[in-house]
Each structure stands twice: as C-alpha cells, then as structure tokens.
Amino acid sequence: MAHMQNAQLSVQPMNLGTLYNLFHDNKLRVNRRYQRKLVWTVEEKTKLIDSVVNKLPIPLILLAQRNVDGVDSYELIDGLQRLDSFFSFMENQFAFNGSYFDLNTIGDTKNRLDAGEVQQLEPKMSRSSSLAISNYQIPVSIYREASTSSIDEVFRRINSGGRGLSLHEIRQAGATGSLADIVRKVSASIRGDGTFSESVLMKDMAKLSISRKELQYGLAIENVFWVRHDIIAPEDVRASGDEQLVLDLVLDAVIRPWPTSGWQNRDIAYGLPRKIQSASAETANIAVEKIGIDILHQRLTEIVRLIDEVMRGKSLGQHMVRLETYEKGTQRQFQAIFTALYELMFEQDMLPRSHEAVFDILNGFWNRKLSIPTGGSAWGKDTKAQLYPKVRKELRKAFYQQRPRRSAEALNSRLYIESLLNGSISEEPLVELKQGFCVFSDPPKENTKLFEEILQTAVAMANQGADSEGLILIGVCDKPSAAARARDLFGVESLEIFGHLILGTKEQIEFLGFDTDGWWRKWKDQILASTKISRPFANELASSFKPIVCDGRILWELRPKSLGKPITYDGRFFIRSGPSTHEFSADEFLEIVTPRFSKLVP
Template identity: 65%
Template sequence: MQSSELSVQGQNLQTLYNLYVNKRLAVNRRYQRKLVWSVEEKVKLIDSVIDELPIPLILLAQRKRGGVETYEIIDGLQRLDAFFSFMENKFSYNGKYFDLDTIGDTKARLDASEITQGEDKLSRSESLAIANYQIPVSIYRDASASSIDEVFRRINSGGRRLSLQEIRQAGVLGSLADVVRRSSASIRGDGTFSESVILNAMDKLSISRRGLDYGLSLEDMFWVRHDIVAQEDIRSSGDEEMVLDLVLDAVIRPWPTSGWQNRDVAYGIQRRIRTASPEDVNAAIDKVGVEELHQRILSVVGLINDVMSGHGSLGRHMVKLETYEKGTQRQFQAVFAALYSLTFEDGMVPKSHDAVRTVLDDFWGRKGLSIPTGGSSWGREKKKSLYPSVKKNLKKAFYKPDLQRAATQLNSRMYVESLLQGPVTEEPLIELKQGFCVLSSPPVEDAELFEQIMQTAVGMANQGKSAEGLILIGIADKPSAANRIEQIFNVKPLAIHSHLAVGTLEQINHLGYDIDSWWRRWQEKIQTSKLSKEFANSLAHTFRPVYYDELLLWEMKPKSVGKPITYDGRFFVRIGSSTREMTADDFLSHMTLHFS
C-alpha cells in the first residue's frame, strides 16, 4: 500500500455531518457490519467528546457514486452513526438533547420538519462545542479494493471483537462469500441490490436495540420467529453461519461435515482436516450460478415461511420441546437440505402448504429420525444416513409436475423484497417499470419501452468496469399507475416496501402472448438489437420471469463488459436515476474517469 494513497486531516463533526446530510458517506456492505452499538455505547462516545477526550480516527475511501464524489467508510461506522444520531436528537445525553438551531444543517432539517427537537436542550455553547469537535480522519484516495479489504481485516473498532463468521466474511471476494452474504441479508430483511449503501439508510437495514428506533426487529426475523437461531446469535452473525452450512449442503456431495474447521477451510483458512477446498466449493457454486443459488435458497426459506404462515413457529411445530434457547439449527438444516433436493434436484413441488405442514408436525419425534446435539462437528457419516430418511418422509407432501411450469412459477417474494430494500429511487443502477403497455383505453403495447430499456441498460453498463444494474418490470412508478392498472386489468397491487407490484401477466395476455412466447420474443429483440453482440448476448441471458406471489415480474441485469459501449452509435450514461445521452467529447471524459 503506497503512502501517496493516504492523507490524514482533522475534520469537525459539523463538516462530517454536512457530508452525511448530502448523502456522500457510504457503507460497503461487502465487508461492513450492521449498526450494533447500544444507546449506552453511544452515550459513552458523546461523553468522551464533552470531556474533550481523544477519539480513534475515522478511515474513509474516496469513491465515485452516480457521478458524485463520496466517501466509503472503512472504519468508524458505529462512531459516525452515534455522532449523527445524537445531533439529530435520536437519543439524549444525561437527559438533554443537541440544540438543532446550533448549526445550519440541523436547523434546515428542523425547519423542514425532517427532524424534531427534544424538549430539554443542551446550551448553545455546549452544542457548538460538540459540533466543532475535531476528529482525525484518514482518507484513502484511489485505493484498490484489495488494499481496503486488507485494512478492514486488521481493524477491530470500538473494542468489539468480530465473531468467527464475521472474520471469515470480512472483505472476502468469491462465490461462497457472495451467496452467503446476499442470502443472509435477504432472509434477515436487510438485503439490498447494491453493495454500496448511503449511511443515511443504514438505520433501516440494522437490528433494533433497546432505546433505538431501527428498522429491523429481531423478534420478526425468520430465524427467531421460527425458533431456529437464538436472538443473541443473530447479533454475532450466527444466522450467516447457518446460511453457510445450508449453502455447503446444497452444492457439495457427499454432504460435508458441519463444523467450525470445515467452515474455515471453505473460506481459505488453513486447518488440518480433509474437507472441500475453497476451489471445490466455489466451483460447485459457480456450476449452479451465484444468482441462481441465491434465489434457490430464498425460495426454500420462503416456502417454509408460507407453509407455517398463521400456524406459529416451525421449530415448535417439528420439535415438541418446551425451551428453544439454543434454537433448532440442525433440525432446520436437515429439513432444508431435503426440501432443496426435492425441489431443485428432483424437480418436485408441494402438493399444498397443508400437506408439507402435516408431514412436519412432530417431525423429529418420528422413529429413526434423531439429530446429534451439542456444539461439536456434525459429521458427514451422520448426514449420509440421516438426510435420505428426512427426504423420504418429506417426499410424501410433494409431486412431480410439468418441469417447465415448476421452474417458471417459483415464488421469489423474499428475493424481490431484498432487491427493493433501501434507497432504490436514488440508485443509478436500478430502474423500475410498471409494465409493457401504455395505460390507454384500450391499453396498447408501449412502442418506446424497448428502446428506453436498451438505453438504460447501456447507461448502467457504462457506470464502470464492475458495474451491474437491475431493471425490474412490473413495479408501478407511482400510485396513480397502480390504480389505473387495477381498473384496467383487475390486478390488486401488492406493497413492497415503498413500491407497488402490479405484475405483467395480464398485460402480455392482452397483447396476445403467454409467458414463454413473450420471453422468447424479448430475448430475440435484445439479441438482434443495435447493441454490440457481446453485450446483447449477456443482457438477453439475464432477462427472465420472476414471481412475486401471484404477480409476474421480469428482471434484467445489465453488466459491464469491462469497456464502454454504445447503443446505435450513441453514448448513454446514468446520472442519478435518469438515463442521459452524452456527446462524444463528454463521453470520452466519462470513459477516462470510469474505465481508466
């Protein structure tokens, strides 16, 4: 790491808060943890500021986000959140709140009713002293991803030690880390399409704590609701360790031992055991595909969620015990492996949710079905004898339908919800479309839509060498469009966070197509369009149907080919959430900035 990459300077909280307000502080979720500090920890930090004690430095990496210079937080996420949440009156210090009239940014937000002043205020001079408090800030300019990863690995901020799974995941690249990270976040409810999220959105994506109004409640999470993973284990990424075991069971044959040493080896940490190597694991995942495996995992979890909807905890349903402090992780793991195999290896589907739930009732009280207990490794030989028996019992609730229909109608509710979590409307790499029709009377095919989507896809791919975007069709851009679709096609919109899913099946049926013919039509249009052959083939491959309950959506994921591309000889880029055409000179400057 070259010294020229690093600059160190003192910045006061007022300056840092201005970056925050203008959404120029970002969190890379590939290696950063959630917000985990309690109110007590945050108050201690404010106490240090008031007593003028030194604070550990903040580490930032300079980045470009949507054409705007931003700063990615390498270390200091918890501290910055504590400072800014105090300055926004989300908690008090000794019963007193920061005076929002002290600095321009908090006063402007107060006047706009974006934040509210607490009743008992600190004095203006005390508040100003806090706002002017100097913090050492180190900024990496033009730092490589590998150097940032290495720095993060060496940091243990705030005296809070990382768990084994957090250490495994921290800054790691590769298919295993990718699918574990993404699937875990989606199941918890804090999944996002983009790895980079503005700090302002992190409270919506973090676990609530006593006295803090965060977005995610532990009690509402899949793992806790179903007595699978204990609450305290979620905080230390025990749910990600659970997902890691599910991933390994899904792709490795024979089923591997589940134990901490085997998990370490899968991530490339040397241990004196014989187990699947990182190369073997990543190759097995790549054979399925990271995106495909991610969606498969979510679909099985979603199926279990649907099966138990309105019928209580899965853990209590399949294990008739009085206490669940340790959860039912191994029981769930075995059931998951069987459901995964029935669905994706045998091509079967449930006869009904009731049928699956009936089979799962007191499942682990059946003769011949027992799970090893304790914290030791769960050996492959035990799995070899147990998993087929679990599958045989669950198979009673499944049948084999038409294979194509089964693949097409897989419910991807949890997957779609994870895509639309976070500040989607401000994301340059996400575009939502209501459907394929102009909502006239009668509705007709939108003749301009294909061209618009191709230009958007090119603009997304031109964001940089590693850019990957998402175009999702079947999501209304405003309530009036959703109401109009309900009037015309009798489709009841479904709320997904702040968006409305309206589906597209009725529209394509109205135009005289079924799912398969529409799918082929658009893939052919993409492949024969005015795109380069390389990009067209890549884009066409990503266009596919996705179900959100009974609503048919379509997704497309434009991905950079490592160099700038054009559409019909024209230059397109994404500026904020809009697609813009550029002149040749402007595009050359953009290309130099993002592809050099």
C-alpha cells in the same frame, strides 16, 4: 500492500461538526459488503461520548472517496459504529449524564430542528459543552482513486484481529467471491433488510438494523424469521449467527457429498487456511456459480417463504421439536429440514401436496425415530450422510412428483422481489422499472419503442463504471393511475411492495399472442440478434434476461454489467444520470466516462 500504491492516501483531522455536515448532506455512504449493521448499545455509545468530553483519543475513521457525475461522496470502510454514536447523540437519540445535545449549537442540527425532523429533548446540555463536542477533532484517513480490491484488502486487515466480532463476522469481513455474495444477499432477504445496491446512505442504516433496548431501528428482532420460528436466539442473530447458518445451508445445497458443518470448514470455504481437509473456496465458489447466484437466491428464499406460509404464524421450532425452552434455538433441526426441502423442490422437481400436508408432517418431526446431534462441535459429513436421506424420505410423504412445468412458472420469488425493491431505489441510476410490454391505450398495443429504450438504458448502466451492475425490472410501476389502467384493460390487481405496484406481464404477453416461454425466447433472440450493441455485451445481457414470479405475477429481470470499458449503442453515447438515461456527444461522453474507468487500479 501493492494494491494501494496507486491510491492517494491522506490523513487529516476533522471535527464532528464537519463530519455531521457530510452526513446531513447525504455524502456519507456505507458499503454493505464491508460494514455490519448498527450494533452498539446505548452504553457503548455513551462511553464514546465520555471519551470526547474528556478529550481522550478516538481511533481514526477510514473513508474511500468516490466521485459520481462530478459529485464527491465518501464510503465508510471503518468507523460506522463510532460515527453513528456521534450523530445519534447530536440528534438527541440518547443523553449523556442526563443531558441532551443542544440542537441550536450548529447549523445542520438547527436546520433539522427547524424543519421538524428532530426534536429537542430536555434537559439541554450547555451550549459551550455542545460546541466543544461538535468541535472535537478525530483523525480521518481518506483513500482516493482506490480500487474495490484495494478496499477489500484494507477492510480485511483492519477486521482480521476480531475486535469484538463474532467468528462469522471475522470470516465475512471483506470476503469476496460468489459464496460470500450469496450468503450476504440471502441473509439480508430473510432478515428483511435486503437492498439492490450494496452502497447505501449512512442515514438509511438505522432502518436496515435490528432494534435493541432503547434503540428503535427498522427491524424488530421478534419479527425476524429466525427468531419468530425459534431457530436462532435473538443475540445470536445480532452477532450474525443467521449468516453463519445461511452459509451452512448454501454449502449443503451446492456441494455433494454434504460437507461437515464446523467453524474450520466454514473458514476454509471462505479461503482461510486451516489444518483440515474440507471443501475449498474455489470448490464452493464454482458450485455456487454453476447454479447461479440469482437462481440460488430465489430458491433459498422460496423455501423460507414456503415455511412461513405452512406455519401460518406458528413457530416452526416449537412445532417440529417439543421442548420446554428454545434459548439456543433449533438450528441443526432446521438445517436438516431445509436441505431436504431443497432436494425435493429443486433437485427432484417435486411440489407440496398442500400446506396442510407439510404442516402435519413437520408436527413433532424430531420426536419420532429421528434424532439429531446437538452441541457446539462440528456436525460431521458422515452423520449428515446417514441422517439427511431419512429426513427427505419422511418429508417426501407431503410432496408429489409434478408433471413437467414451464420453467418460467416453477418458482415464486416474493422475497427476492422484496429484496430488490427495498430501500431508496427511486433515484438509483443503476435501477430502471418498467410497467410492461404494452402501451395502455384502448385497445392496448405493444410498446414497439421499449426494446430500443431498454438496450440504451442497459448500455448507459454499463457505463457507470468498471464494476457496475444494473437492474431493469419489467412489470412494476409507481403510479396508481397506471395500476388502475392495467386492472381495467387486463383484469389484473396490482400488488404493493415498498411503495411499488407489481403489475406483472403475463396478461400483456398473452394479449400479444405469446406464452411466457415463447416471449422469453423472443426477447433473448432479439437481444442476441441486435447489431447495435457489441457481441460480448449482447451475450451477457441475453443470459441475464429471465422471468421472475411474484405471487402469480410474472416480471422480467435484466442485469446489465460493465465490460470494464465504455461501450456504445449503435455508435451513440449514453449515460445514466439519476433515474434517467441521457445521450451525449462523443466529447461530452469521454469527458464524463473516462475518469470512471481510468482511475480504477487493475
């Protein structure tokens, strides 16, 4: 494994108390490119505790050490389910042999108990037994100075044997490329556990996982889109069946002629060798990139939002297929409907006549002359080629050809905005939220300092590391006073999403004498004309600047990306620390930034 030769690897025993301390101090993180959601049942967790009590060996935990601004943290490559089992037991979330861990045994659990963050349940396990568990040592392997590609390879090798993973979880394990990225992002947005950052605190994983019997996590399975609409069975969602369906939807959206949907075809699209002819990983990735991950993300989640609004709380599966039971779901029926909607809305530029019209056309849709092949075999491209045009023709009756619309206002991206604002982003160094383009004085006036502030912030985000990508979102605030001021000055009501207040910027832009497209051109031209940032960085930043519509409110997104080396703004040196941008001297800058780039293995 040549990639890892320059990385330092150490294997050492660590007791559970020490690992819990890292967890308690927010030094354990989970990279969602690698790790599944929490999936173990109480029974599986109890068996692991039984192994500890009986002093049986436990497979090693694999971590990658990260250093940001001089602070060490550790990303879990392998061992999430095991560590969660230990920590949740140590926090009294389940019992072993009818007894609960004594929270007064170690300092960290006692601190949480004293702070009221956890509750001691009875009967308590003896102090000696609790101490023996906290002192139990397991092997921990730590990679230091490892590149992202190295970690990808390690994770792929660890998980390639399956070990209880579903077909798609094996396929997705450590997968890289635009296709894998869009599948991950869209799936998370639809489930409701989307986050801007791929790296999240291990403490946050519970709220990003699906509840099970006796384990109340953040997502109730009955509220997940796929289950509400009887499209995918609950247990199949837990086994990442939703991500497999999203993969099929993405391939249908970007590849023509429509490809066969089957397990071997999906594997080939992910770069796995199979003995059939199908769309290659290169073909699929290029097709996704031609549209753009963010645009495709917005389009796919917009169709989901439209379906929810059309159905008004009713099940799409029951509405379009009159069946007695839905245990296996209605995946292929949904896939055909979804693909037709994608064509109508984004390839033929059509709009629904009304939600009622779409609702009516979907009523008993598959009980008419149309039928669909079911079963576990592959869904052939020839069958799709015959069926999809018929589905589109029927659905077209509920749509009309719109007049040319301004591109900035063609798409409502509520789910996309939700996925960006979900999670703990308030202290995220790669996220910056701005309330708008105006100073809320009386009368309001343009914020003439904003452009320079944003360029400095963008440069600072690009200096976070060789793989860093930031998010600057304009049209959002956290202060109710600012939202109230926007209402008084511009007559706009804010929209709350995950504690953030969406103001939008349309009224501000119109106050300044521009329409949306005019403002878009103005800022892109201004970025490209700037002599204070390098030309390659200006080109990347300008191409990322675009409007996003959220329930009628227009926000603006920029995605600063690293060029693989430190950069400056007007010869000055900027770095992000938490949610703030700071200027440093040349010596300070080099001392902080050089390790972020030099430690990465090519």
